[in-house]
Amino acid sequence: MMYDLDKKDLQKFAADFSKMQGTNVIARTVQQHGVVSPSQDNAVLANLGRTFSEELSTGKVTNQKKSGRCWLFATLNTLRHDFEQKYNVEDFQFSQNYNSFYDRLEKANKFYEKIIELRNKPDDEREYLTFLKWGDYDGGQWANAAALIQKYGLVPQYVMPETFSSNQTSEFNEVLNLKLKKDAAQIRKLAKNGTQELELRVFKLKKMSEVYKMLVYAFGQPPVSFDFEYRDKDKAYHLDQNLTPNAFFEKYVARDFEDYVCLTDAPDHEVGKRYGLEAQDYIYDAKHIEFLNVTTQELKDAAVAQLKDGEAVWFGCDVLQDMQREKGILAPEYFKKSELFGIDLELDKATRLATRQGEVSHAMTFTGVDIVDEKTTKWKVENSWSSKVGDEGYFIMSDKWFDEYMYEVIINKKYLTDQQKELLNLEIQDLKPWDSLA
Template sequence: MSEDLTLKDLASFEEAYQQTPLANVLARTVQENGVVKASKNYAAKKNHDRTFSIEVKTGKITNQKKSGRCWLFATLNVLRQQVADKLKVKDFEFSQNYDSFYDRLEKTNFYYEKMIELADRPNDDREYLFYLDWGNSDGGQFANGAALIEKYGLVPKSVMPETYTSEHTAELNDVLNLKLKKDTVTLRQMHQDGASDEELRTFKKEQMKDVYRMLVYAFGQPPVEFDFEYRDDDNNYHIDRHLTPKDFLEKYVDFKAEDYTSLVDAPDHELGGHFNMPSQEYIFNGPKVDFLTVATKELKDAVIAQLKDGKAVWFGCDVLKDMDRKEGILDTEYFKQDELFGLDLALDKKKRLESREAACSHAMAFTGVDLVEGKPTKWKVENSWGDENGDKGYFIMTDAWFDAYVYEIIVDKKYLTKAQQEIAAKAVKPLAPWDSLA
């Protein structure tokens, strides 16, 4: 039986507050400055020297602006350096907008297919509601980016630059999802009226034409063929004519999705497991969203091995935790909210995942590490939030922050240990759409 709050309870709460040392002083501090600023720990700044013993050469920072394309930016950021080196163009950048266009188109197709597949489910069915809510947005996984690259190729940013809408996606998301929901109502009614799957898919194809048009309005027309014109860092002029996006990929980028593996630190899952997420595999016949669950140290060892070979590393993390965006700091000791409120707020990684306090909310790239006696103390991070944050866009991450909030890395398979290769050979276990890692 539930119990209501009483006036006696409120009186005891007030008495406990009044007995808290410096309660009114702390209250004024938080009221004036907010929780985050009031909890800053200046002493932690001694750990924020931005010198790293191992660094990957990188160019100017990218900027996803007000969009949720971090996973795609991080994917293209780890690939662009090889093109920059090959062409001798330090600040080379791929067109994120080009692959974003096809990403949203593929998501639309996947959504309609799920609505057809689940048309006979009741309105409160959990799986149906998951995909209804999933709709069409900016988010994605490294494997989705790999699938887009292999299917549609790549183009330089100059060939398909950003638009206002590609950089500010909220308005498009709203109207696109409104259309998808309306079409869902129609599909379900058609099913109830006895329409065949073939008839439902005919309806889908007609709606896809509308979505394609919406995406062209928003992002621009993707190039079918283009001339690649540029000057290198020595001011020499170059032009490569009549390229398709697949031509550009094959000529300038050494990339095969099958060469990469995802290692995940998720202690609420079986250690040494081989899992995948069918709910995230929205590009049919593309690379699967699968991963191996390993210990934290194994993630670090793989990252360090790849960095030593001069290659950046894609990773997923819970970026909003213990972060100073303006200064570009990721440090578990930089904010002391537990001390501010006099509370024990500690939760280990497993408990955070189980309670849904954790989320793999952002993707970036490791581009450096500082090793002291062979052990990492801090990490250099390439973000995609523009050069006004951090050190010209680059963040510093303490090793303790890695332990707490880094969940996934993508590395070349050649950096896997023998034990990890054996895990990869295991049968894959699919995860539910609402799993903690989804």
């Protein structure tokens, strides 16, 4: 039985409020300035200086603008830093738009395949509804970026520059997903009328051709070959003609993504397990999404080891929590929201994930860390939100923020402990499409 609020309940709430000291002052402050600003404690900034004991040499940050491609930008940032050092160039960028084109194409293929697979499921079946909602948007995982690069290679940014639609994806997302859902309904109608799987795949290829056309309209035609030319920091000119994107990747980057693994700190899952997320794998013969679930300290230790060896670290986090965007601050101790409202608003990490209050909402890159008395105190973060926020686009993360909101780091296997390497031999346990890590 459920109970509605009555007049006596409301009278008691009002009476409880009137008994509290200082509530009117706080109410006026929040009403005029919101929640975030009044909760900030500037005294905390004394411990968030932007000097780091370990710091990589990097240049200007990138700008994903109004798109959800952080996972791809962060991956390409880790590659471009190595590229710049190797070839003595500065502020080089790979084309994010090039890989975005194939990202959306491959996601559409995955969508159609799942709709065909689930064509006879009820309209309200959970897996079917999950994939219908998943559709074809521009979010993704590190392993998706690795798979795209393995299959399609890379090109410099000038070869396939950004477009209006790649920089601001909401309009295109809306029309593409409208098309996919229309096609999904048609596939289910055809299936109910007796159309066999082979014929449905013929239908799928026709619809994929239409998706390709839409992608060309929005992002441009991907190059088949191109000339790579650049001047290094010594002003020397270089030209390499008639390269394919795959040949460019193999010759100039040659990153073996199989050397890397995702360490995850997801305490709502059993620690010491190897998990997979087949639901978000959409390139079937390349790098797959998998997580080795370990502790927070293990994430820190692995990230520090890789940074000390001169390599940036891709990471996934919940950036929307306890962030001051303009100043580029990630620090829960900077925000006193519980103190502001006089209510305990704290959740532990496992509960945050289990209730979906926590999620991997953004990917960025570690380019530095401060270590004092053998303990990490703060982290230097390369974001992809332009140089107009933070310190020329770089954010500072407190160690406490790492504890609370960090979920994934991509680490070369050579930095794993022997115990972590043993996890790679475990059978992968596939997570549901609606899992907290999805």
